[in-house]
Amino acid sequence: MSVLIFTLILLLGSYFAGLLGSLTGLGGGVVVIPLLTLVFGVDIRYAIGAALLASIATSSGSASAYVKEGITNVRLGMFLEIATTVGAVVGALIAVYTPTNTIAILFGVILIFSAAMTIRKKNQDALSEGSSLAARLKLNSTYPVGDKEVAYKLKNVGAGFSLMTFAGVISGLLGIGSGALKVLAMDTAMHIPFKVSTTTSNFMIGVTAAASAAVYLQRGYMDPGLAMPVILGVLAGAFTGAKLLARMNPKILRIIFCVAIVFVALQMIYNGIQHKF
Amino acid sequence: MKKISEIKDKDVDLLVAYLLRYGVLLASGIALLGGIIYLIQHGQEAIPDYTFFHGEEDGYTTYRGIVEGALTGSAREIIQLGVLALIATPILRVFCSLIAFALERDKMYVLITLIVLSVMLTSIFGGLKV
Numbered sequence: 001m002s003v004l005i006f007t008l009i010l011l012l013g014s015y016f017a018g019l020l021g022s023l024t025g026l027g028g029g030v031v032v033i034p035l036l037t038l039v040f041g042v043d044i045r046y047a048i049g050a051a052l053l054a055s056i057a058t059s060s061g062s063a064s065a066y067v068k069e070g071i072t073n074v075r076l077g078m079f080l081e082i083a084t085t086v087g088a089v090v091g092a093l094i095a096v097y098t099p100t101n102t103i104a105i106l107f108g109v110i111l112i113f114s115a116a117m118t119i120r121k122k123n124q125d126a127l128s129e130g131s132s133l134a135a136r137l138k139l140n141s142t143y144p145v146g147d148k149e150v151a152y153k154l155k156n157v158g159a160g161f162s163l164m165t166f167a168g169v170i171s172g173l174l175g176i177g178s179g180a181l182k183v184l185a186m187d188t189a190m191h192i193p194f195k196v197s198t199t200t201s202n203f204m205i206g207v208t209a210a211a212s213a214a215v216y217l218q219r220g221y222m223d224p225g226l227a228m229p230v231i232l233g234v235l236a237g238a239f240t241g242a243k244l245l246a247r248m249n250p251k252i253l254r255i256i257f258c259v260a261i262v263f264v265a266l267q268m269i270y271n272g273i274q275h276k277f
Numbered sequence: 278m279k280k281i282s283e284i285k286d287k288d289v290d291l292l293v294a295y296l297l298r299y300g301v302l303l304a305s306g307i308a309l310l311g312g313i314i315y316l317i318q319h320g321q322e323a324i325p326d327y328t329f330f331h332g333e334e335d336g337y338t339t340y341r342g343i344v345e346g347a348l349t350g351s352a353r354e355i356i357q358l359g360v361l362a363l364i365a366t367p368i369l370r371v372f373c374s375l376i377a378f379a380l381e382r383d384k385m386y387v388l389i390t391l392i393v394l395s396v397m398l399t400s401i402f403g404g405l406k407v
Contacts, residue, residue, distance in 0.1 A: 004320035007312070036327075043330040053363055057301055060366050064298040067290050074290060078374060079389055085396040092400075137385070206297070206367040207393070213364045214401040218339070220332030224356035225325060228312040231363065235305055 003225065006040075010229040013039070018058060018237025023250045024257045025118055025198060027205065028054040028234035029176040033107060034264045037277065042226065044100045044277050048175030049221035052213045054234040055177040059206035061238050066199040069144065073196055076139045076154075076186075077204045080164045084182070084208040087168020092212035095173050096219070104272035107174050111265035114180035115258035122194035123187045126152035133157045134190075143196050152193055160190040172212035177205035289377040296373055300366030304359050311347075311355030318352055368397050 017031035029051035036047035066072045095103070130140050130153025137157065142149040154160075163185035171178040179201050186197035216222060271277060336342040337357050346354030371394050378386040 001324055002320065003322050003324050004316055006324045007316060007320075040327070042327040045330045046327055053360060056363050056367060057305070060297040060301040060363075060370075064294040064301075067297070068294040070287065070290060072290075074293065074374070075386060078371075078386065078393060081371075081393045082389065082396070085393055085400075089396060089400045138383075207371060207397070210364050210367040211397050211400050214397070217360065217364065220334075220338050222337070222357070222360055223325075223327070223333060224311070224337065224353040224360065225315070226327065227360050228308050228315065228356045231308050231359070232305055232312070235301065 007229045011233040014230045014233025015237040018234035019241045020257055021058060022062060022238040022241030023245060024254045026114060027177045027179050028058045028238060030111060032230055034268060038267060044103055045221050046223050046226055049216050050226045050230040051175040052209050052216060053227050053231050055209040056206045056213060057231050057235045058238040059177060059202055061235055062242055063203040067203060071143050071195055072199045072203045073141050077200050079137060081204055081207050083161050083164035084168035084204060085211040087165040088172035088208045088212040089215065091169040091172025092215040100277040101272045101275050103174065104268050104277045108265040108269035110170060110174060112262055115261040117180040117184060119255055119258050123191060124193060126150050126193050127154060127191045129153060131155040131157060154190040154192050156189045160185045163189055168208055171208050177209060179205055292373055293370055296370055297366060300369060304363035304366060307362055308356050308359030311352050311359060315352035315356060
């Protein structure tokens with residue numbers, strides 16, 4: 001296959017990865033890794049490098065809109081980024097000593113978990129009684145619903161922080177944004193309304209991914225020939241997805257996509273057990 | 278012109294939003310430029326073997342190597358410069374937040390942001406090349 005054909009196919013594949021990622025909330029990196037490894041037979045380490053870049057591109061691209069609308073909790077994001085960046089660097093360091101087959105199996109498991117998290121019912125209500133630690137850290141805030149601002153408080157800061165560290169490790173180890181884990185920490189542990197938790201998670205992904213991306217870049221995991229079509233494709237797809245999202249209800253699409261993701265995940269786990277990576 | 282004491286969270290949010298947007302557009306612009314040159318020069322060649330991991334050479338993994346390579350017009354290193362710009366965007370965002378929190382005189386968040394920034398800078402410059 002020539003470089004030109006390969007680049008064009010990868011560009012198209014990444015476009016759909018970004019499109020589906022932004023419509024379903026699963027992030028582009030989740031599709032990029034199976035696409036590169038299962039379809040093109042690319043070594044999983046190169047795939048991780050490319051997927052991290054896809055995560056940064058989509059996070060930075062879409063977070064800007066949510067931040068502008070005032071939905072994202074910037075202070076909460078910054079506080080939790082202590083946990084995710086430390087976790088991400090640790091994860092990127094562990095990755096060197098982890099066999100690629102183990103990484104593939106783990107990726108499959110996290111993929112199934114992420115799919116399940118995406119279709120489950122999310123916390124909608126704003127908490128009126130928060131913990132004193134949350135107040136001291138100035139994490140309580142408001143977000144716009146229609147024309148008015150709704151105030152919310154949060155609790156279980158410690159539990160949320162620990163879960164975030166784990167999310168960071170997974171992100172650094174597998175090269176994904178691990179948005180599902182971040183949302184789990186904010187939604188289930190800290191009781192934050194899902195609009196705030198999903199957008200804040202998205203906002204944090206770029207910083208988490210950049211922390212481990214620097215390690216991967218210096219270790220030679222990032223190939224420009226793969227990075228270029230993946231960055232451009234995923235970003236274009238994510239922008240299209242964000243435009244479409246305002247006009248459609250992606251509920252059914254989300255379920256179909258999640259079922260597909262589970263099949264891909266099982267394939268990754270099977271190949272991992274068979275030592276095909 | 279606004280007085281420093283009047284800087285509110287909303288202004289910070291806007292600054293962060295623009296930084297993220299233009300950072301990512303600049304990074305993809307550089308990658309696109311490098312990509313076009315790459316395809317013109319190497320488009321007809323067979324794809325490199327990605328099935329075996331051998332790691333990239335110094336020209337693609339050190340900051341100096343990338344910048345020097347890009348300046349000589351090497352297509353793959355121009356793409357890699359775009360990759361660097363992409364990675365730098367969230368780091369710059371944290372740096373901007375640091376300045377914003379300092380202007381707001383929010384000492385606790387200046388400290389929190391400094392911790393995040395130092396973790397990121399450690400990963401970039403701290404010899405984590407294992």
